[in-house]
Amino acid sequence: MKCKTIVGLFLMSTLAVFSQNASVVSPNKKISVELRNSANTQVGGWYLKVNYSNDGKISEVFQQITLGLDRADQSFSTALKYLKTSKPNLINEHYSVVHGKRVQCTNSANEVVVSFENQGKSKLNLIIRAYNDGVAFRYEFPEKGGTFVVNDELTTYCVADSTKRWLEKFNPANEGLYTSSKDGNLQQDWGYPALFNTPDKGCWYLIHEADLDKNYCGTKLSNVAEKSKYKLTFPDQWNGRGQGEVKPTITLPWKSPWRVVIIGSLSDIVESTLVDDVSTPSIISKTDWIKPGIASWNYWSSNHGTKDFKKVCEFADLAASMGWPYTLLDWEWDTMGNGGKLEDALKYIHSLGLKPLMWYNSGGNHTWVSSTPKDRMLTHENRVEEFTKLKKLGVAGVKIDFFESEKQSMIQYYLDILEDAAKFDMMVYFHGCLVPRGWARTYPHLMTYEGVRGAEWYNNGPEFTTTAPEHNTILPFTRNVVGAMDYTPVTFTNSQFPHITSYGHELALSVVFESGIQHMADRPEGYQDLPDAAKTFLKEVPNAWDNTKLLDGYPGKDVIIARSKGNAWYIGGISAERFPKNKTLSFNFLPENVKYKLTLISDGEHDKKLVTEYMVVEKSSVVKVRLLGRGGFVACLKPIL
Incomplete structure (x- = not known):
């Protein structure tokens, strides 16, 4: 009996040490990633478990992200032998960009490299990073020499029941609408990025991929086989009129694109540069x-x-x-x-x-x-x-x-x-x-x-007239998070099919949507007939930003975003809802002891009317803004010297 107890304690200790060595925590301690074995041994199939902690409350992001690759010559999935885990390595890199949501960016994470071998003694590494705003992982074949076809990637995100999700049905032009649901009953192929809110509402996450290079294909998500499991899948043969091979060909040594999940609050999602950070x-x-x-x-x-x-x-x-x-x-x-x-x-x-x-x-x-x-x-x-x-x-x-x-x-x-x-x-x-x-x-x-499904869809049929308001409030939490977006916004007149968004809503898109070249899509009189304040705003508004902050919002309802350039701040807010609403603007993102001149341009008495107000504000100020149904507003803040 004593011998059995000692053996049992030894096994428990070994497994605990192994579990600890195959885990990584973000620098701010909020996000943890654990590597686990499906049979609780050191040989077999492997998966990642991801948790998010905020103010002591732990949300389970993923109970399981299934791992593995199948090459044409051999498999790296169900019979992988664990070899070792590297010591944690701090990635800490600062870089600047020419355009985007933030000029100064930081690539900061804790990283571990887990080494495996398959039954044929071929090696596979899994590189795992935990960031303050998400996780990223990629596969590596470290051996030199050899060219192989990848038959399948087995990476699968297992999403808990009752998880709220915003997904876009995949199409090669990525110009669909996002569909929201609380389950996976819609089973099909989905495009990136995909947004989720955990059942406990404590955490949001956005699934994407990054640093895709010439050595792989783009992937998409599919829950066709099982509704709660979103598996990475390769392009369909019919894409590009059947031109090109579906399965990628790789040459060793090789690294896959990063599998990226941005994690945290909605502001963490919107403000993240993680897709660029890992690239x-x-x-x-x-x-x-x-x-x-x-x-x-x-x-x-x-x-x-x-x-x-x-x-x-x-x-x-x-x-x-x-x-x-x-x-x-x-x-x-x-x-x-x-x-x-x-x-x-x-x-x-x-x-x-x-x-x-x-x-x-x-x-x-x-x-x-x-x-x-x-x-x-x-x-x-x-x-x-x-x-x-x-x-x-x-x-x-x-x-x-x-x-x-x-x-x-x-x-x-x-x-x-x-x-x-x-x-x-x-x-x-x-x-x-x-x-x-x-x-x-x-x-x-x-x-x-x-x-993206942008404003040109007002030319493609009547549908966009009714779907655009909600669509516009989803994009800042999804598509525009992962990079510049040429929506071709800010149209006041009508094209082939009309708007039901207000002038305030359209004006706000110049700030709400980010693009390195922003194409203002309206005809000349659409801008020339604006009130002076609105016209001046469009003359001055930047499109490459020093900083970006989400002030308020919920996908499909409304969004308010603040962006800075130099000492000035620009705010854009839009609503998708049918009825007027009041929103409260607070300015706690401003520095202490600096007063700003605020120019506020918002909805007037009807959807084609704008009203302008001027006032002085500071960090502690609060301003009420009234939005019409499907309305919006902009604000410009410049320091008073």
Whole structure:
């Protein structure tokens, strides 16, 4: 009996030591990650357990994140032998960015590396990091030599019943609406990022991936097999018109993209830069040619506007009158007429002190869209020839559209474009594309992505008229968290289908939505007919920020965001709800003993009316704001010197 007790105590001690060595805690002690074995032994299948602690209350984020990879030659999943866990390593890196929600960022986490081997003695490492605002993990094959196909990635997030979730049905252009639910009864493929609120309401988390490179494909989430389990899955064969291989091919040594979960309060989610933090640092040392800014854009109000030289000039005049640095020539610039051709338009744009941006079809058989110019970005030789011409013409950047796939070959194409563009000091933004994967840190001339159902959907049918208000209040907690978002906002007039959002709501989108190049989508009179205060606000509002704070909000209901540039703060607030409401603005994010002049522009007596108030505020001040149904407001705070 005594011998059995000693053996039992030894086993318990061994397991406790093993569990402790395979765990990591965030620097602020709020987030913990534990590696566990499904059979409670040192050989078999493995999973991660994640907890979040706030003021002594512990929320279970994931009871289980299943781990594993299947290569074509062998499996790394159910028969992995634990070898060792490294000593915890503090990652502590500070970096700055040219554009985004925060200019100074910190990549700070505790990291451990867990080593395994499979039955064939091949090695697999699992790199786990715990951040103050989330967790990240990635797989590593450390051995050198060999090229293999990955048949499947087994990473699966097991989500507890009664977890509130906001998910977007996957489509290759990532232009769907988010659906909210409290269960997993909708079973299908879902796009990134995916937002969840734990059953106890104590914790929010957002699932994404980052640092995707040429050695893998993009993935998505699928709960088709089991409703509570969201498994990473590869692209479908039909994506990109069937072009490219579904399964990625890797060459050893190899690391997977980071599997990222942002964790905490809603403000932790909105303010996080975790997707960029874990991504590869900038490969561009000289960045003075990368200039974030606002652009005028004619496509929303006139789908064939760039065919018309006079229309192009009208939008250039708009940008000049508003002090915006850019105007975009969208599709059909190669068939421009009515008084001038492309060269005439570029000459006119430059004469106003503006920089032109130009649209391209991504080309190739991966897209059915025949719009021209097509194929000029498709190969390295094409791009060098085209970028050489554009550089001589004084074009500052290119918008490239219709990628329609996240297969490995398409990921390689995206990154080839960015690498070639950098050699010509050419800014880039992608449309009809994937959502951000942290590339803006590596390639800071990547200014923005579409990957969102934006304002152009007012041209696609009547649906967006009714869904836009709620959609707009979900995006700051989901899609725009993970990177720049080219929604093409701030439209006061109507396009093919009308708005039901107020002027205050539309004005606020200039602050609520973040994009390295912000395309103001309305026609010239939409801005020219605004009251002076609103017009001045749009002339002055930045689009690259020093800091970002969530002041209030809940996805699908309302959101208030404050962003700073220099000593000034800009606030945007919007509501999705049908009836008027009052919101309270507090300014506790301001420094002590500094007074600010507040310019508040909010909804008036009806949805096309704005009212402006001026007052002096400080850190302790409180201001009431009235929003109409589906309304909004903006505020600008400048220190009184």
